[in-house]
Amino acid sequence: MSINKSQFITVAEMAKMLGVTRAAINKQISEKKIPAEKVGRNYLIPKTALPAGLEERIRTEQKKASDTVIKKSHHHDLDFEKELWAAADKLRGNIDVSEYKNIVLGLLFLKYISDAFYKRREELESFTRDSKNEDFYVKDDKARAQILETKDFYKSVGVFYVPEKSRWEFLQTKTMQSDIGQVLDKAMDLIEEDNRAELEGVLPKIYTRTTLDHAVIGELVNIFSRISFDHNFDREKDILGRIYEYFLGQFASAEGRRGGEFFTPRSIVKLLVEILEPYENARVLDPACGSGGMFVSMGEYLRDHKQDPSKLAINGQESNQTTLRLAKMNLAIRGLSGKIELGNSYYQDKFPHLQADFVIANPPFNAEWEPSKLADNDPRIVLGTPPSGNANFMWIQHFAHHLAPNGYAGFVMPNGALAVSGKEGDLRQKLIEADIVEVVISCPPKLFYNVPLPVSLWFLAKNKSGDRFRKRSGETLFIDARDVFEQISRKQVVFNPEHIQKIANTVRAWREESGAEEYKDVSGFCKSATLGEIKKNGYVLTPGRYVGLADAEDDGIPFEEKMQKFSDELRGAFSKGLELEKKIEKNLKELGF
Numbered sequence: 001m002s003i004n005k006s007q008f009i010t011v012a013e014m015a016k017m018l019g020v021t022r023a024a025i026n027k028q029i030s031e032k033k034i035p036a037e038k039v040g041r042n043y044l045i046p047k048t049a050l051p052a053g054l055e056e057r058i059r060t061e062q063k064k065a066s067d068t069v070i071k072k073s074h075h076h077d078l079d080f081e082k083e084l085w086a087a088a089d090k091l092r093g094n095i096d097v098s099e100y101k102n103i104v105l106g107l108l109f110l111k112y113i114s115d116a117f118y119k120r121r122e123e124l125e126s127f128t129r130d131s132k133n134e135d136f137y138v139k140d141d142k143a144r145a146q147i148l149e150t151k152d153f154y155k156s157v158g159v160f161y162v163p164e165k166s167r168w169e170f171l172q173t174k175t176m177q178s179d180i181g182q183v184l185d186k187a188m189d190l191i192e193e194d195n196r197a198e199l200e201g202v203l204p205k206i207y208t209r210t211t212l213d214h215a216v217i218g219e220l221v222n223i224f225s226r227i228s229f230d231h232n233f234d235r236e237k238d239i240l241g242r243i244y245e246y247f248l249g250q251f252a253s254a255e256g257r258r259g260g261e262f263f264t265p266r267s268i269v270k271l272l273v274e275i276l277e278p279y280e281n282a283r284v285l286d287p288a289c290g291s292g293g294m295f296v297s298m299g300e301y302l303r304d305h306k307q308d309p310s311k312l313a314i315n316g317q318e319s320n321q322t323t324l325r326l327a328k329m330n331l332a333i334r335g336l337s338g339k340i341e342l343g344n345s346y347y348q349d350k351f352p353h354l355q356a357d358f359v360i361a362n363p364p365f366n367a368e369w370e371p372s373k374l375a376d377n378d379p380r381i382v383l384g385t386p387p388s389g390n391a392n393f394m395w396i397q398h399f400a401h402h403l404a405p406n407g408y409a410g411f412v413m414p415n416g417a418l419a420v421s422g423k424e425g426d427l428r429q430k431l432i433e434a435d436i437v438e439v440v441i442s443c444p445p446k447l448f449y450n451v452p453l454p455v456s457l458w459f460l461a462k463n464k465s466g467d468r469f470r471k472r473s474g475e476t477l478f479i480d481a482r483d484v485f486e487q488i489s490r491k492q493v494v495f496n497p498e499h500i501q502k503i504a505n506t507v508r509a510w511r512e513e514s515g516a517e518e519y520k521d522v523s524g525f526c527k528s529a530t531l532g533e534i535k536k537n538g539y540v541l542t543p544g545r546y547v548g549l550a551d552a553e554d555d556g557i558p559f560e561e562k563m564q565k566f567s568d569e570l571r572g573a574f575s576k577g578l579e580l581e582k583k584i585e586k587n588l589k590e591l592g593f
Contacts, residue, residue: 101251
């Protein structure tokens with residue numbers, strides 16, 4: 001018998017909504033105080049059969065969670081995004097996380113463009129009252145009001161014009177109304193109508209049809225109102241960007257494997273960018289761009305190095321329409337813009353003539369695809385056609401094809417691609433012989449949310465003999481970073497800033513970049529290998545094959561002393577084992593065996 005799960009609440013969901021343990025809910029079920037149906041080993045609680053007062057208590061707990069954030073006065077500290085997430089997550093109830101993600105992130109984006117509009121409106125009003133401003137000064141209030149509503153004065157400085165009924169202040173007056181969903185959908189429609197070139201089809205219009213209670217939607221608006229417009233929009237933009245990214249990460253974690261389709265953990269992205277070292281006016285391509293995190297990180301790198309992030313020429317492709325919307329909103333919040341196209345990169349290369357200075361990507365791993373859909377003369381296929389059961393080397397050829405003569409690529413690959421044999425092994429051999437594999441880094445497992453699959457980072461350089469670094473023809477740097485991580489939870493590890501700099505500085509030293517230390521091979525960590533050495537290892541790119549084992553530290557204890565201690569411990573273990581065997585024999589005899 002199939003069950004419509006949308007009509008039920010799980011024990012975990014109810015416990016979360018009420019702020020109690022699952023054991024407490026199970027106890028109530030066993031005592032027949034909460035009706036439930038057993039499905040397998042678990043219980044499902046029908047929404048229609050909730051006891052009187054329980055729905056009200058759930059609402060009370062949700063309201064309490066949002067009030068905690070709304071009443072806080074300090075909202076620019078580093079924990080603010082965590083507090084917002086805790087409140088927003090409590091309001092989710094039992095709605096599917098993939099739907100809730102678009103509801104929440106859509107509101108965050110609406111808050112951003114509304115506050116950007118207010119900032120520009122303040123500037124315009126100041127200009128119209130400044131008698132020294134020859135372009136905008138007017139005496140007449142009616143003329144001033146007309147200037148404040150002129151769309152071109154917003155769009156000319158990269159700000160979206162926001163109609164009156166889409167502005168956050170207007171939406172805040174509607175949070176108690178039962179039609180708040182319709183109000184929000186209309187707000188999204190009006191914004192798209194006035195900014196069609198940039199936002200057509202981008203904003204989520206899902207607030208009317210969602211099963212989320214109207215009171216909860218209103219509470220979300222109240223929560224995000226805490227990200228206050230305090231006349232320092234540059235600071236608020238950073239906060240909003242930080243919150244948007246944090247929420248993306250939390251949603252990715254909640255969605256598990258599906259989350260990897262739209263979000264790459266920040267520490268991986270940051271390491272890729274630190275090694276690529278992008279610069280102003282660079283042409284950048286991510287053909288599997290997800291929610292745009294690679295571009296955001298590149299923008300941050302430029303800003304950290306006193307360069308202008310808006311001067312990146314961004315090109316992205318994404319096959320999922322919903323994820324593409326997330327990317328466009330993510331870029332807009334960060335003040336970035338570019339071409340983000342919808343389409344499957346295997347069969348619909350939206351940038352066929354692009355020669356990129358940087359290609360950066362985290363493509364789907366080990367994906368099935370259909371080689372028969374490619375044209376016979378597809379210019380990307382220079383190594384050979386990968387098997388239909390695994391598109392890894394289709395992606396790699398796609399990346400290499402789009403590199404400019406001095407271009408670089410940095411991307412994530414599953415570890416299997418390092419050593420796989422057969423057809424894919426032949427393709428890897430040809431890639432190595434083309435001498436464009438620059439750096440390979442093996443990573444620790446559990447870097448991705450809820451996905452233990454170990455990965456590696458690959459870097460390609462189209463011209464190792466004449467690019468911006470030293471001549472590196474016939475050389476590849478291998479780094480084994482499997483033991484370089486910080487454990488942040490039972491299920492996940494990260495590269496912390498020190499780890500990222502350790503690895504990136506090793507690459508810089510090997511490239512002999514200005515200011516870098518002298519490079520040296522380090523047993524167990526890094527090794528500069530020649531094409532000849534790689535050939536001797538069967539064209540396998542697993543870093544562990546080259547770096548060897550780390551040198552053991554000498555603790556000063558003589559070998560004989562260590563051996564004596566080990567022997568004593570081993571004899572003690574044998575003795576305890578014999579005692580345990582005797583006890584087991586005795587117990588079995590007493591039981592009649």
